[in-house]
Amino acid sequence: MKAIFITEAGGPEVLKLKEAEKPSPTENEVLIKVKAVGVNRSDILTRENPDAYGDDLPSAQIPGLEVAGIVEEVNSQNSKFKVGDKVCALVAGGGYAEYSCVDERLCLPIPEGLNFTEAASLPEVIFTVWFNLFQQAKLKKEESLLIHGGTSGVGVMGLQIANALGISTYATAGSSEKIDFLKKIGVSKAIHYKEEDFQEVLKDEKLDVILDMVGGDYTNKNLKLLQPKGRLVNINAMKSAEVMIDLWQVISKNLILTGSLLKPQPVEVKAKIAEEVETEIWPLFKAEKIKPFVYKTFPLEKAGEAHDLMESSSHIGKIVLEL
Numbered sequence: 001m002k003a004i005f006i007t008e009a010g011g012p013e014v015l016k017l018k019e020a021e022k023p024s025p026t027e028n029e030v031l032i033k034v035k036a037v038g039v040n041r042s043d044i045l046t047r048e049n050p051d052a053y054g055d056d057l058p059s060a061q062i063p064g065l066e067v068a069g070i071v072e073e074v075n076s077q078n079s080k081f082k083v084g085d086k087v088c089a090l091v092a093g094g095g096y097a098e099y100s101c102v103d104e105r106l107c108l109p110i111p112e113g114l115n116f117t118e119a120a121s122l123p124e125v126i127f128t129v130w131f132n133l134f135q136q137a138k139l140k141k142e143e144s145l146l147i148h149g150g151t152s153g154v155g156v157m158g159l160q161i162a163n164a165l166g167i168s169t170y171a172t173a174g175s176s177e178k179i180d181f182l183k184k185i186g187v188s189k190a191i192h193y194k195e196e197d198f199q200e201v202l203k204d205e206k207l208d209v210i211l212d213m214v215g216g217d218y219t220n221k222n223l224k225l226l227q228p229k230g231r232l233v234n235i236n237a238m239k240s241a242e243v244m245i246d247l248w249q250v251i252s253k254n255l256i257l258t259g260s261l262l263k264p265q266p267v268e269v270k271a272k273i274a275e276e277v278e279t280e281i282w283p284l285f286k287a288e289k290i291k292p293f294v295y296k297t298f299p300l301e302k303a304g305e306a307h308d309l310m311e312s313s314s315h316i317g318k319i320v321l322e323l
């Protein structure tokens with residue numbers, strides 16, 4: 001089969017299309033003929049530092065965390081899937097390829113009415129949102145949520161899901177076009193962080209949960225903005241991970257400061273997320289309360305161009321590779 005390999009640590013040019021051995025499903029896995037694969041910021045980090053997760057994870061040299069396609073082989077007795085089913089799945093690497101094997105618990109049926117490209121844009125961002133906002137931060141109806149990087153793949157889906165569940169949303173982003181987009185998807189206040197100080201704009205809002213991927217000087221501002229019993233969840237620290245925090249904010253307001261990495265979580269943790277996502281989130285697609293936003297697609301062999309676009313940060317929503 002054809003696959004995109006990270007040939008060495010480096011820029012988008014190290015991504016090369018090569019021949020690879022077609023994988024075979026082990027027990028309780030399905031083999032998916034991949035039709036589309038979502039691109040994530042994490043793929044860039046993997047490309048820059050391919051050994052970051054050690055050799056334990058499969059296909060360390062082939063990036064890609066989410067795929068959509070057709071089940072070609074099923075290797076379990078009582079599988080809920082059969083050959084020919086259209087599915088999307090969370091994979092722990094190896095997605096930029098014609099075939100991918102995945103534990104069937106991490107496969108979901110493609111929501112009605114969505115094509116492969118749209119479906120491939122969902123698993124990584126929805127699992128991340130569910131794990132961090134709902135399982136960890138226990139975000140509830142009628143609370144309020146701020147997402148930094150509001151037009152990232154994660155941001156766009158997190159904001160839509162929160163709005164659909166009756167949570168008021170706030171977001172920051174880095175261009176006027178992004179701000180207009182955020183208002184169109186129902187964000188109460190969208191802050192152009194290059195022109196305004198988000199802490200100043202939001203100082204009178206009551207924020208319960210903040211999802212942050214920026215870190216650095218955002219951290220103390222986030223802690224100051226949270227109301228008592230608020231929760232700050234970091235899923236990255238793109239500006240800086242080294243921060244001197246004002247612990248008094250945490251102590252005096254009974255705040256929770258947490259974070260996580262989805263990729264190295266045990267399969268049982270991911271399976272529980274998948275189960276809850278299918279029950280709680282999948283119906284929101286059917287009810288047309290949320291939808292995928294695919295900004296641009298590229299053929300698999302142009303994965304480097306897709307990474308260039310993602311690194312420019314000019315996109316809104318998701319970038320997808322098609323096969």
Ligand SMILES: NC(=O)c1ccc[n+]([C@@H]2O[C@H](COP(=O)([O-])OP(=O)(O)OC[C@H]3O[C@@H](n4cnc5c(N)ncnc54)[C@H](OP(=O)(O)O)[C@@H]3O)[C@@H](O)[C@H]2O)c1
Nearest residue numbers: 040041149152153154173174213235236238260261262313
């Ligand atoms: N921990 C986990 O398990 C997990 C899982 C999935 C994703 N993530 C993280 O969540 C974030 C979103 O992922 P994604 O794939 O949806 O990313 P994405 O679509 O590439 O979006 C990232 C956005 O962050 C904004 N940003 C803000 N400050 C930035 C900075 N200092 N450097 C670069 N970009 C900055 C950029 O938009 P503007 O600056 O223009 O607003 C950019 O478009 C990433 O940081 C990713 O690593 C973590």
